[in-house]
Amino acid sequence: MTNYRTWGRTVFAGCNYAFLLLISLLCLMPIVHILAMSFSSGAAAAAGQVALWPVDFTTAAYDNVFGKPEYLRAFWVSVQRVALGTSLSMVLMIITAYPLSKDHRQLRLRTFYAWLFVFTILFSGGLIPSYLTVKSLGMIDTMWALVLPTAIPVFNIILLLNFYRNLPKELEESARIDGAGHFRTLWQIYVPLSLPALATTGLFTMVGHWNSWFDGMLYMNHTENYPLQTFLQTVIIKLDFRFIKAENAELLLKLSDRTSRAAQIFVAAFPILIVYPFLQRFFIKGIVMGSVKE
Amino acid sequence: MNGITRLWKREWPLHMMLLPAIVLVVIFSYVPMAGIVMAFQKYVPNKGLFGSPFIGWRNFRLLMDYPDIGRIFFNTIYIAVMKIVAGLFVPITIAILLNELRREWVKRTFQTLVYLPHFMSWVLLSGILVDVLSPTSGVVNQLLGYFGAKPIFFLGSNDWFPYAMVISDVWKEFGFGTIVYLAALTGINPSLYEAAEIDGAGRLKQTFHVTLPGMMPIIVLMLTLNIGNVLNAGFEQIFNLYSPPVYESADIIDTFVYRMGVQQAQFGFATAVGLLKSIVSFLFISFSYFLAYRLANYRIF
Numbered sequence: 001m002t003n004y005r006t007w008g009r010t011v012f013a014g015c016n017y018a019f020l021l022l023i024s025l026l027c028l029m030p031i032v033h034i035l036a037m038s039f040s041s042g043a044a045a046a047a048g049q050v051a052l053w054p055v056d057f058t059t060a061a062y063d064n065v066f067g068k069p070e071y072l073r074a075f076w077v078s079v080q081r082v083a084l085g086t087s088l089s090m091v092l093m094i095i096t097a098y099p100l101s102k103d104h105r106q107l108r109l110r111t112f113y114a115w116l117f118v119f120t121i122l123f124s125g126g127l128i129p130s131y132l133t134v135k136s137l138g139m140i141d142t143m144w145a146l147v148l149p150t151a152i153p154v155f156n157i158i159l160l161l162n163f164y165r166n167l168p169k170e171l172e173e174s175a176r177i178d179g180a181g182h183f184r185t186l187w188q189i190y191v192p193l194s195l196p197a198l199a200t201t202g203l204f205t206m207v208g209h210w211n212s213w214f215d216g217m218l219y220m221n222h223t224e225n226y227p228l229q230t231f232l233q234t235v236i237i238k239l240d241f242r243f244i245k246a247e248n249a250e251l252l253l254k255l256s257d258r259t260s261r262a263a264q265i266f267v268a269a270f271p272i273l274i275v276y277p278f279l280q281r282f283f284i285k286g287i288v289m290g291s292v293k294e
Numbered sequence: 295m296n297g298i299t300r301l302w303k304r305e306w307p308l309h310m311m312l313l314p315a316i317v318l319v320v321i322f323s324y325v326p327m328a329g330i331v332m333a334f335q336k337y338v339p340n341k342g343l344f345g346s347p348f349i350g351w352r353n354f355r356l357l358m359d360y361p362d363i364g365r366i367f368f369n370t371i372y373i374a375v376m377k378i379v380a381g382l383f384v385p386i387t388i389a390i391l392l393n394e395l396r397r398e399w400v401k402r403t404f405q406t407l408v409y410l411p412h413f414m415s416w417v418l419l420s421g422i423l424v425d426v427l428s429p430t431s432g433v434v435n436q437l438l439g440y441f442g443a444k445p446i447f448f449l450g451s452n453d454w455f456p457y458a459m460v461i462s463d464v465w466k467e468f469g470f471g472t473i474v475y476l477a478a479l480t481g482i483n484p485s486l487y488e489a490a491e492i493d494g495a496g497r498l499k500q501t502f503h504v505t506l507p508g509m510m511p512i513i514v515l516m517l518t519l520n521i522g523n524v525l526n527a528g529f530e531q532i533f534n535l536y537s538p539p540v541y542e543s544a545d546i547i548d549t550f551v552y553r554m555g556v557q558q559a560q561f562g563f564a565t566a567v568g569l570l571k572s573i574v575s576f577l578f579i580s581f582s583y584f585l586a587y588r589l590a591n592y593r594i595f
Contacts, residue, residue: 008496013396017400027469031410033422037425092314096312096314098311099312107305116316120323123572123576124326126568128568129329132329132561133326133329134322148322152318183311232421233534265418269414276409
């Protein structure tokens with residue numbers, strides 16, 4: 001691409017910059033708006049005066065949020081869930097993707113195993129049978145209901161096994177000649193080499209666990225076991241918005257503390273805002289490498 | 295027999311590695327599949343799967359007679375198809391425009407910003423959307439007010455709701471969708487552009503004759519893979535944003551199954567509806583993978 005400048009080129013570049021800037025602001029603005037709202041006084045927020053900058057700056061909403069034991073407890077449940085769920089999924093993913101990345105000659109039943117997993121993304125028993133399964137295992141109101149049913153991330157396993165396959169065969173062969181078994185080869189050669197792919201899938205698993213709310217609603221009978229997103233779902237959305245007629249909904253929305261809702265949303269989004277930009281470089285690399293096959 | 299022992303001796307670590315995952319998949323994916331027999335039962339929780347009486351196709355007949363069922367299927371497909379089309383068109387356009395940027399850091403910053411909504415849950419985004427789209431005090435309606443427009447209750451009006459879903463979904467996902475297309479763009483051979491330039495093609499012509507054809511394989515692939523989503527209109531999004539006044543335009547299969555099964559405890563009926571969806575989805579997904587394999591030589595593993 002030669003880089004000579006013409007008048008048309010300059011105009012296009014200018015418009016392009018402006019357009020993309022507008023688009024990126026469109027993605028950012030709602031979050032900035034919520035942030036501004038959370039630092040504004042209740043009166044200014046209710047009157048709709050807040051746009052992108054706090055009006056009558058106050059941290060009252062945050063005092064309120066952090067003073068709520070239910071909110072903190074839900075936050076803690078989510079933290080536990082992310083820690084347990086992510087580590088479990090990662091371990092399972094690493095050891096499951098390795099045998100599946102072997103070819104037919106090294107593992108006779110490979111095709112059968114692979115289809116066993118792939119079939120679960122093609123077809124599912126549906127909501128009610130899944131619920132009843134978890135229930136009959138006695139997992140209702142326990143952490144296991146949140147981490148075990150989703151512990152096998154089939155898509156991530158596929159991503160990782162494609163990554164494993166693109167590693168040079170010679171590495172594995174030389175390890176075998178040096179006397180390393182499968183476990184050792186996996187641990188000392190495959191895992192260190194697949195760190196970018198692991199970072200990618202790890203990020204997605206973490207974000208997935210942090211963000212999921214529906215299983216919490218389904219499997220938890222007592223609100224004190226709710227993870228944060230489920231808690232917010234019931235507090236922010238359901239109470240104010242659902243099961244209420246449209247005309248009352250508006251009134252209730254205004255009455256319910258808008259700033260406190262904004263603060264709760266922002267605190268729940270904060271861990272993600274922190275984590276994802278740092279891993280961006282990794283995940284683009286990981287996705288591209290995992291999806292490109294030779 | 296000897297052959298099998300020899301195989302086992304060689305392969306046992308691989309089987310052991312697969313064991314935990316297989317146990318989990320059997321329990322949490324295959325056992326529920328067996329639970330599908332509920333669709334043919336008048337399921338009574340106390341009696342369980344083995345004690346509940348079988349009633350043949352009655353749940354399905356009930357479903358066919360359900361007055362809103364046509365609407366629900368229509369809504370599902372309508373919203374899902376619009377999302378698929380817009381979700382293809384927008385990221386491609388943005389990726390091409392983004393590719394025109396010269397400065398690497400601008401590109402990177404832009405990407406970081408537009409990925410943001412993808413990483414937030416529909417619970418949080420719904421909280422934000424309800425606030426921003428509110429007809430009385432929302433920012434969007436305030437802005438529209440400056441242009442003299444009357445406030446619009448985006449989430450409370452049947453005329454607007456489906457489009458609000460499509461637009462907010464595209465808003466959430468387009469940034470992330472550009473990743474794949476950007477990767478495809480960097481794979482286009484630069485000498486093609488040089489050749490086009492020598493032949494007198496301007497940037498626009500280059501876009502249509504070099505860039506787009508170069509992206510075609512990945513576009514075809516994404517489109518075919520998305521065929522499997524025609525019955526996935528987005529449960530998490532709609533469930534968090536809909537309300538009884540907009541059921542007419544917002545109720546989709548998944549939300550209906552939830553209300554019937556979990557809220558009204560009609561387990562057999564809800565399972566029948568879910569089963570219907572699972573089967574149709576299964577056909578669509580299998581078809582789309584088959585197409586992707588034939589058209590783009592795509593293999594899942």
